[in-house]
Amino acid sequence: MRGLAPRFDSLKRWPRLRFFISGVILISLLGCLDSHAWVQQQPTPQIAVKSKGLFVNKASSLKSGPPYRALSKVLTKPSCKGEDCPSITFNTLDFETYPRFTDFLVRTQLEIALMDTRHGKTFNTLGDLAKAFWKTAESRYELVLDAKIKRDTSSIVVAELRSYVYMGGAHGMSTSMYLNWSPLLDQIFTLNDFILPGRMKAFEEALKKKHAQWLRENAFAQADPDAYLETWPFEFSDNAALMQDGIAVTFGHYVLGPYALGMPTIVVPFSELKGIVNMGLLKRIYAQG
Numbered sequence: 316m317r318g319l320a321p322r323f324d325s326l327k328r329w330p331r332l333r334f335f336i337s338g339v340i341l342i343s344l345l346g347c348l349d350s351h352a353w354v355q356q357q358p359t360p361q362i363a364v365k366s367k368g369l370f371v372n373k374a375s376s377l378k379s380g381p382p383y384r385a386l387s388k389v390l391t392k393p394s395c396k397g398e399d400c401p402s403i404t405f406n407t408l409d410f411e412t413y414p415r416f417t418d419f420l421v422r423t424q425l426e427i428a429l430m431d432t433r434h435g436k437t438f439n440t441l442g443d444l445a446k447a448f449w450k451t452a453e454s455r456y457e458l459v460l461d462a463k464i465k466r467d468t469s470s471i472v473v474a475e476l477r478s479y480v481y482m483g484g485a486h487g488m489s490t491s492m493y494l495n496w497s498p499l500l501d502q503i504f505t506l507n508d509f510i511l512p513g514r515m516k517a518f519e520e521a522l523k524k525k526h527a528q529w530l531r532e533n534a535f536a537q538a539d540p541d542a543y544l545e546t547w548p549f550e551f552s553d554n555a556a557l558m559q560d561g562i563a564v565t566f567g568h569y570v571l572g573p574y575a576l577g578m579p580t581i582v583v584p585f586s587e588l589k590g591i592v593n594m595g596l597l598k599r600i601y602a603q604g
Contacts (some may be wrong), residue, residue, distance in 0.1 A: 381472075381498050383464070384409040388441070392449050401452035404459045405441055408474065416496055419503070420474060422461045427478040427490055457481040465493075466558055470601045472496045473556045473564075491565045491578050493556040497600050504596070506555040509562060514591045519551050521588060522564060525581050526571070533571055547572050561585050562592070 386409055392401040407424060410417050427440050438444040448458055459479040466473035474494045481487030495504045510518045526549050530536045536543035550570050556563040561584040571579050585592060 329555050340494050380460075381412055381469075384411065390441075390445050392452055399454045401449065401454070401456040402458070402494060403441070403445055403448060404457075404461075406459075406461045408462045408464070410498075413498060413501070416498075416501075416503075420462060420476070420494060423492065423494065424462060424476050424478070426479075427476055427492055428458060428460055453483065456483070457487065465556060469499065470497065471557055472498060472575065473558065475556070488568055489578060490567060491554060493554055493565070495555075495557045500600065504557070504600075506553045506562070506564075508596060509555065509557060509593055510591060511593050517591045518562075518583070518588070521583050521591065522551070522581060524587075529579070529581055533572065533576075535576065543572075557597075558582065561588070582601050 322365050332451065360407070366602045388405045390403040390405070395401065405424075407421055408417070410420075421498060422439075425441065425444055428438075428444055436447075438447065448456075457480070459477075461477045463475050463477075465475050472495075474495065474496070476492045476579070477489055477490045479487050495509075496502070497504065506518075507515070530544065533543075547570070552564050552565070552566050552570070554565050559583045563580050565578055565580045567578055568574055
């Protein structure tokens, strides 16, 4: 069975991942996040318990996949007092029986934060990231790293990682990244894997057709569709999730419309991806479940 390590090499082709993939992770990042041990699970699901600034939610087990814990930690800038102190909120997931995936997920969250905080170095721990953030953080500055499960089967687990940063101005900015993980194959898959070789352009065209439908349902575009499309033309994104009904693609702020739209998600149904989607891979993934 191939593990996460060999998949890391192939993921270098994906622009959003290439800058942080360096081989097998040799340290346990969760153990480095804080000198205090993570609090053990509490008996009541979805109830947060606070202990020395550390929160633990016992998330319900996946429907038929591996159980996980939702962990949360809130940091404030040292020596700062008051409600407007700069802060970092770190929400992550711990798949206890899959430490390598947990490490990879945490490392990815820390790397996503770099896109927003604009630091020119990588960080192995939340503590290192916090030290860099505090150097420039002013009143009300905020950094939030979040991880949520979007799909929960034994065959495929989809986690969406989001980073939000507020550094003054009218509003903050967010980024999104999906991790498509097969627990039994112990592999991470990207859009390049889901699409047949040489058929990415066809997928882009299918996505563009769904975007046109999305425009017709977009209240911001209804007043003057041509002017709207001229301001925010279609742009391709490879931030894709393997969902039950198709491949979901999430776009960043200002890519497909004004900030008020958030980060739109467009789903291309499998029924519109015949001859485009890699059915051999999907059958291999689902055969393990």
